[in-house]
Amino acid sequence: xxxxxxxxxxxxxxxxxxxxxxxxxxxxxxxxxxxxxxxxxxxxxxxxxxxxxxxxxxxxxxxxxxxxxxxxxxxxxxxxxxxxxxxxxxxxxxxxxxxxxxxxxxxxxxxxxxxxxxxxxxxxxxxxxxxxxxxxxxxxxxxxxxxxxxxxxxxxxxxxxxxxxxxxxxxxxxxxxxxxxxxxxxxxxxxxxxxxxxxxxxxxxxxxxxxxxxxxxxxxxxxxxxxxxxxxxxxxxxxxxxxxxxxxxxxxxxxxxxxxxxxxxxxxxxxxxxxxxxxxxxxxxxxxxxxxxxxxxxxxxxxxxxxxxxxxxxxxxxxxxxxxxxxxxxxxxxxxxxxxxxxxxxxxxxxxxxxxxxxxxxxxxxxxxxxxxxxxxxxxxxxxxxxxxxxxxxxxxxxxxxxxxxxxxxxxxxxxxxxxx
Amino acid sequence: xxxxxxxxxxxxxxxxxxxxxxxxxxxxxxxxxxxxxxxxxxxxxxxxxxxxxxxxxxxxxxxxxxxxxxxxxxxxxxxxxxxxxxxxxxxxxxxxxxxxxxxxxxxxxxxxxxxxxxxxxxxxxxxxxxxxxxxxxxxxxxxxxxxxxxxxxxxxxxxxxxxxxxxxxxxxxxxxxxxxxxxxxxxxxxxxxxxxxxxxxxxxxxxxxxxxxxxxxxxxxxxxxxxxxxxxxxxxxxxxxxxxxxxxxxxxxxxxxxxxxxxxxxxxxxxxxxxxxxxxxxxxxxxxxxxxxxxxxxxxx
Numbered sequence: 001x002x003x004x005x006x007x008x009x010x011x012x013x014x015x016x017x018x019x020x021x022x023x024x025x026x027x028x029x030x031x032x033x034x035x036x037x038x039x040x041x042x043x044x045x046x047x048x049x050x051x052x053x054x055x056x057x058x059x060x061x062x063x064x065x066x067x068x069x070x071x072x073x074x075x076x077x078x079x080x081x082x083x084x085x086x087x088x089x090x091x092x093x094x095x096x097x098x099x100x101x102x103x104x105x106x107x108x109x110x111x112x113x114x115x116x117x118x119x120x121x122x123x124x125x126x127x128x129x130x131x132x133x134x135x136x137x138x139x140x141x142x143x144x145x146x147x148x149x150x151x152x153x154x155x156x157x158x159x160x161x162x163x164x165x166x167x168x169x170x171x172x173x174x175x176x177x178x179x180x181x182x183x184x185x186x187x188x189x190x191x192x193x194x195x196x197x198x199x200x201x202x203x204x205x206x207x208x209x210x211x212x213x214x215x216x217x218x219x220x221x222x223x224x225x226x227x228x229x230x231x232x233x234x235x236x237x238x239x240x241x242x243x244x245x246x247x248x249x250x251x252x253x254x255x256x257x258x259x260x261x262x263x264x265x266x267x268x269x270x271x272x273x274x275x276x277x278x279x280x281x282x283x284x285x286x287x288x289x290x291x292x293x294x295x296x297x298x299x300x301x302x303x304x305x306x307x308x309x310x311x312x313x314x315x316x317x318x319x320x321x322x323x324x325x326x327x328x329x330x331x332x333x334x335x336x337x338x339x340x341x342x343x344x345x346x347x348x349x350x351x352x353x354x355x356x357x358x359x360x361x362x363x364x365x366x367x368x369x370x371x372x373x374x375x376x377x378x379x380x381x382x383x384x385x386x387x388x389x390x391x392x393x394x395x396x397x398x399x400x401x402x403x404x405x406x407x408x409x410x411x412x413x414x415x416x417x418x419x420x421x
Numbered sequence: 422x423x424x425x426x427x428x429x430x431x432x433x434x435x436x437x438x439x440x441x442x443x444x445x446x447x448x449x450x451x452x453x454x455x456x457x458x459x460x461x462x463x464x465x466x467x468x469x470x471x472x473x474x475x476x477x478x479x480x481x482x483x484x485x486x487x488x489x490x491x492x493x494x495x496x497x498x499x500x501x502x503x504x505x506x507x508x509x510x511x512x513x514x515x516x517x518x519x520x521x522x523x524x525x526x527x528x529x530x531x532x533x534x535x536x537x538x539x540x541x542x543x544x545x546x547x548x549x550x551x552x553x554x555x556x557x558x559x560x561x562x563x564x565x566x567x568x569x570x571x572x573x574x575x576x577x578x579x580x581x582x583x584x585x586x587x588x589x590x591x592x593x594x595x596x597x598x599x600x601x602x603x604x605x606x607x608x609x610x611x612x613x614x615x616x617x618x619x620x621x622x623x624x625x626x627x628x629x630x631x632x633x634x635x636x637x638x639x640x641x642x643x644x645x646x647x648x649x650x651x652x653x654x655x656x657x658x659x660x661x662x663x664x665x666x667x668x669x670x671x672x673x674x675x676x677x678x679x680x681x682x683x684x685x686x687x688x689x690x691x692x693x694x695x696x697x698x699x700x701x702x703x704x705x706x707x708x709x710x711x712x713x714x715x716x717x718x719x720x721x722x
Contacts, residue, residue, distance in 0.1 A: 045691045046691065046693075046694060081687075082687060082691050082693075084694075086647050087555060087643065087645045087647055088641065088643075088645070088647050088648060091641060091643060092451075095444060095447055096444055096684075099442065099443045099444035099447070100442065100444035100445075112553070112554055113553055113554045113555055113645050113647075116554050116555070116557060117555070117557070117643050117645070120557040120559075120642055120643055121642070123559070124559070124561075124562050136554065181545075182552060182553040182554075183547075183552055183553055183554050186547075413547060413548070414547060415548070
């Protein structure tokens with residue numbers, strides 16, 4: 001079976017080469033059109049982030065269903081594998097998708113460690129791998145892998161940079177930060193801290209708490225006495241829910257303004273919350289409460305289909321699928337030519353997507369966005385969502401720094417936060 | 422029985438990569454590596470009667486050290502692997518010093534706690550271990566081994582390790598280990614230094630877990646806290662139990678059954694952990710002596 005497939009593969013390759021040589025791409029198309037494009041989707045359907053994994057699949061499937069499971073003239077097949085929120089499982093499943101299911105490219109994953117494991121694997125196989133949610137800065141910076149592209153994704157610090165600038169412009173001069181103690185948190189916090197302190201602000205204190213902290217009281221007590229004008233909280237998932245609730249129940253809400261990382265007020269967190277979450281400010285490249293007609297339509301469609309507002313996971317995979325589909329259309333579905341495919345994806349500027357204005361990728365494979373400053377407000381029907389009220393146009397992963405200079409500084413970590421004394 | 426079966430099985434294992442697609446070759450490689458881990462657990466659980474819950478941590482330490490030495494320090498891969506195995510052996514010796522005086526549930530809990538310390542260190546010592554994100558390397562690429570070649574290399578190493586463990590449990594030392602399991606008080610009164618024997622057994626077991634860990638580092642090119650966490654130790658123990666505690670070769674069967682089931686069941690349902698759990702429960706009810714243990718009993722009848 002595999003033998004057969006391999007020989008067919010090499011046949012395709014050689015015919016592609018031959019066709020390329022005599023300049024007859026139509027021949028390749030005729031041969032390829034028979035076979036559907038296979039996409040391997042890796043999603044954490046079990047484990048700590050299973051809820052997000054489900055939304056990831058929903059967003060991805062919703063896009064392909066809307067376009068009739070077709071990319072250009074070729075049918076699309078999606079093979080879904082559960083990465084169990086575990087990097088070793090993710091790696092094993094990526095192997096299965098590439099070597100056994102013969103997928104043309106990989107998509108997905110949520111947790112940075114799963115994404116990094118898969119990226120390390122595709123470095124050798126050359127399989128294109130698209131990561132709309134994996135935010136580890138270095139995947140499109142210091143340790144970039146050419147076939148790993150962050151379509152419709154973001155680096156951890158990308159949306160935290162403008163928030164640091166915005167906070168300073170609000171007149172905040174002293175900010176305390178609290179963050180989950182892992183790389184994603186270090187990077188988001190670092191992005192905020194660097195821009196804020198370079199503008200002239202001061203980080204009075206930084207708190208790092210382990211993942212799955214159930215009781216924030218000891219941190220909240222110290223946050224009150226830290227002497228901060230505002231507090232920046234980097235939280236995700238259940239930690240975020242608990243932090244925001246306890247922030248309110250300890251009476252800090254209304255006393256000290258709360259700024260959140262983009263995930264802290266994501267739909268996956270606030271859709272089950274009440275007034276506690278209202279008024280939190282965050283920065284992101286997406287706001288479900290935007291009045292942009294394309295976003296409004298996407299949000300309405302999603303809500304109709306799944307009875308909930310889209311989270312960053314569903315949204316990013318919907319947009320990521322659209323991005324790759326756009327590129328596939330340009331090359332008439334010729335995924336077999338990986339170099340051409342990757343080049344085309346990198347060069348594709350996405351127009352009319354729920355991402356908002358035209359979005360393009362920078363030279364490192366990370367999108368440049370208009371980043372919105374958002375506030376959690378209640379919709380007329382009582383549901384909470386993020387409404388944008390200010391925009392930072394064309395924010396790249398390097399903020400306003402020169403990429404080369406920026407990458408010379410060490411990656412953000414617990415010990416390096418880019419803080420200018 | 423072993424004499425007839427083993428050459429046949431080794432022959433099949435050696436020829437397998439010629440016919441299997443590459444993905445299944447890598448699954449088979451993984452089975453072999455975990456079989457060594459399961460057998461290392463069995464050395465303690467099956468032969469000295471001390472059930473450890475820290476072997477994932479020892480295994481993972483070896484993988485971490487191997488990857489760190491090779492990719493960060495830049496040592497040759499062979500030397501890095503030896504360092505990894507040495508680190509695992511030393512760690513096991515330290516764990517052994519702390520744990521061998523206890524037995525039963527206290528031994529279980531103590532080793533569990535020791536394993537968790539390693540996990541905590543890997544998670545928090547970000548500068549060295551990469552924290553949650555772990556360490557990555559390109560060992561397989563650097564060695565220039567294809568999937569099939571790696572399989573053969575692993576197979577040879579695993580067979581050597583298995584032969585060494587087999588020799589160990591059949592030696593007078595191995596008989597002493599069994600003696601300790603059957604009647605610790607009697608062995609002591611016969612003049613055997615029980616603590617010393619247990620310490621040596623623990624260290625040897627850690628050495629073999631380290632061999633598995635170093636192989637895993639090359640196989641996976643990646644180490645993260647998930648390989649040193651409790652579930653990894655549990656998996657090693659589970660494989661030993663499914664195969665049959667005290668049978669040694671049960672490790673192969675256990676690793677095969679669990680990894681093969683993960684592979685097949687997860688292809689059909691996202692509830693695969695549930696299916697696996699139910700299978701283990703049924704197994705414990707109807708064949709608590711494991712696959713190999715049950716087979717032996719049936720053959721004897």
